[in-house]
Amino acid sequence: xxxxxxxxxxxxxxxxxxxxxxxxxxxxxxxxxxxxxxxxxxxxxxxxxxxxxxxxxxxxxxxxxxxxxxxxxxxxxxxxxxxxxxxxxxxxxxxxxxxxxxxxxxxxxxxxxxxxxxxxxxxxxxxxxxxxxxxxxxxxxxxxxxxxxxxxxxxxxxxxxxxxxxxxxxxxxxxxxxxxxxxxxxxxxxxxxxxxxxxxxxxxxxxxxxxxxxxxxxxxxxxxxxxxxxxxxxxxxxxxxxxxxxxxxxxxxxxxxxxxxxxxxxxxxxxxxxxxxxxxxxxxxxxxxxxxxxxxxxxxxxxxxxxxxxxxxxxxxxxxxxxxxxxxxxxxxxxxxxxxxxxxxxxxxxxxxxxxxxxxxxxxxxxxxxxxxxxxxxxxxxxxxxxxxxxxxxxxxxxxxxxxxxxxxxxxxxxxxxxxxxxxxxxxxxxxxxxxxxxxxxxxxxxxxxxxxxxxxxxxxxxxxxxxxxxxxxxxxxxxxxxxxxxxxxxxxxxxxxxxxxxxxxxxxxxxxxxxxxxxxxxxxxxxxxxxxxxxxxxxxxxxxxxxxxxxxxxxxxxxxxxxxxxxxxxxxxxx
Ligand code: FES
Ligand code: MG
Numbered sequence: 018x019x020x021x022x023x024x025x026x027x028x029x030x031x032x033x034x035x036x037x038x039x040x041x042x043x044x045x046x047x048x049x050x051x052x053x054x055x056x057x058x059x060x061x062x063x064x065x066x067x068x069x070x071x072x073x074x075x076x077x078x079x080x081x082x083x084x085x086x087x088x089x090x091x092x093x094x095x096x097x098x099x100x101x102x103x104x105x106x107x108x109x110x111x112x113x114x115x116x117x118x119x120x121x122x123x124x125x126x127x128x129x130x131x132x133x134x135x136x137x138x139x140x141x142x143x144x145x146x147x148x149x150x151x152x153x154x155x156x157x158x159x160x161x162x163x164x165x166x167x168x169x170x171x172x173x174x175x176x177x178x179x180x181x182x183x184x185x186x187x188x189x190x191x192x193x194x195x196x197x198x199x200x201x202x203x204x205x206x207x208x209x210x211x212x213x214x215x216x217x218x219x220x221x222x223x224x225x226x227x228x229x230x231x232x233x234x235x236x237x238x239x240x241x242x243x244x245x246x247x248x249x250x251x252x253x254x255x256x257x258x259x260x261x262x263x264x265x266x267x268x269x270x271x272x273x274x275x276x277x278x279x280x281x282x283x284x285x286x287x288x289x290x291x292x293x294x295x296x297x298x299x300x301x302x303x304x305x306x307x308x309x310x311x312x313x314x315x316x317x318x319x320x321x322x323x324x325x326x327x328x329x330x331x332x333x334x335x336x337x338x339x340x341x342x343x344x345x346x347x348x349x350x351x352x353x354x355x356x357x358x359x360x361x362x363x364x365x366x367x368x369x370x371x372x373x374x375x376x377x378x379x380x381x382x383x384x385x386x387x388x389x390x391x392x393x394x395x396x397x398x399x400x401x402x403x404x405x406x407x408x409x410x411x412x413x414x415x416x417x418x419x420x421x422x423x424x425x426x427x428x429x430x431x432x433x434x435x436x437x438x439x440x441x442x443x444x445x446x447x448x449x450x451x452x453x454x455x456x457x458x459x460x461x462x463x464x465x466x467x468x469x470x471x472x473x474x475x476x477x478x479x480x481x482x483x484x485x486x487x488x489x490x491x492x493x494x495x496x497x498x499x500x501x502x503x504x505x506x507x508x509x510x511x512x513x514x515x516x517x518x519x520x521x522x523x524x525x526x527x528x529x530x531x532x533x534x535x536x537x538x539x540x541x542x543x544x545x546x547x548x549x550x551x552x553x554x555x556x557x558x559x560x561x562x563x564x565x566x567x568x569x570x571x572x573x574x575x576x577x578x579x580x581x582x583x584x585x586x587x588x589x590x591x592x593x
Contacts, residue, residue: 023058031132069103074142077212088256115464124152141165146224147297164225166243167336173207180215181496213243219495230284232362236371240344273305276357286321289330291495300574315398322389342382346375406506415500457491458508469493
């Protein structure tokens, strides 16, 4: 319905009819202090705000929502701010990933059940981007994504600090006895200095880049630092634009197409994306009915050079530098011939039009294709008898000597067991060993925690080692690095072959061949399979109970089966 009339507005179903129910809705709007002229015949815009006092990355969102309101009002809409589940990375136990789908459900249902004509989604900290976008795709009303923006560079004692990455690095030095208490406190106070998301190319910045590349944000919005006044103006622009989108009936199904999902995947690879992006991108695409697979991502990864020189995959820079170098639009311009430029975006224009005039200002930060940080993809998908449904590794973030590696497994069944062992100075371990953590997947964790960058055993740290091959059915933080094989599927908790591995078995990684195998005879594996007992479920009530029954495996995106677009009849509009 291009060119909506006021009577076509979704909110008119609540406010227009001359019946008792609508009388109730109108009288309640008047209870809020609004007159009929405020809500009649105007697009009602939901501002879904994931602010909370424990979401450190969204601490500017109460203020930013005011900028959005200003834009909505200027364009003739009625802004209504709606607090949404604030899934934060910093404090959520056992892991924020347990609640991504809860946010997606809340988003979908809050939109569906209220008189909203369009929504501005305010998110950024890791799980909030996929959670909000997944729900809003399913709800189907016009939407625009407002990314929180990265925080300022970290700084301590003349050194630049990167979120996550430098925490791990300095922690290893502390474990090696090289850092005093005072220095450690200095790092603690210097690594996160402002509102905004982690400023490495971790999961947050990868996911907001993905939303940007899908056409769901204003062009380049994902790169603007949270505390930059450009970010405030972008907020007001979102408010103005969403009102126009409502009149244009520019719904997400017209934007999140297969080509848009592929654009997002290519951009993710070129930025050196977080491994978590794989799970979220698959889940988001599936909500739009696009069957993006691990194999598609591996194929794109093989041919897409990593050109964003941003830590942890890049060497030197952080998101603030990336913005000053031209930001995501400049990066996309560099790889424009690999993108489908005809994709429609929230601007109402094509991606190609949005990239016009974009320019790289610092070729060391956003590299030319002739001088990439890493020639081929930042992500690779493995298969083999340890991971028949796939596993992922970030070749750019690990020491190349591990790209082909064979060594004995050292297997841990739980995080506490592993944590205790790695701190044991007498642990029998060599740099050739392969550390394995299992029962840390979507169901096993529970909730697919970020435990995949297993700590290097203290015994090896003292000898100067800082990397070794590690395998798990967990995820790892997007700010992590090292030779870590992640997302092994199916996970051990549901009886995946990882459950059959034993300490001392030889494991072989062949990255060029994309293989990960345990060198154990089939008969022996069959005997171990026959003896395997499923572990006790983690939950017997509550949200966790639902989660464990319905969450899909890592290669499927870990959405709930019943939320996927091909599950049952679409919910449709409320019919009363
Ligand atoms: Fe929020 Fe890293 S903790 S983005
Ligand atoms: Mg993270």
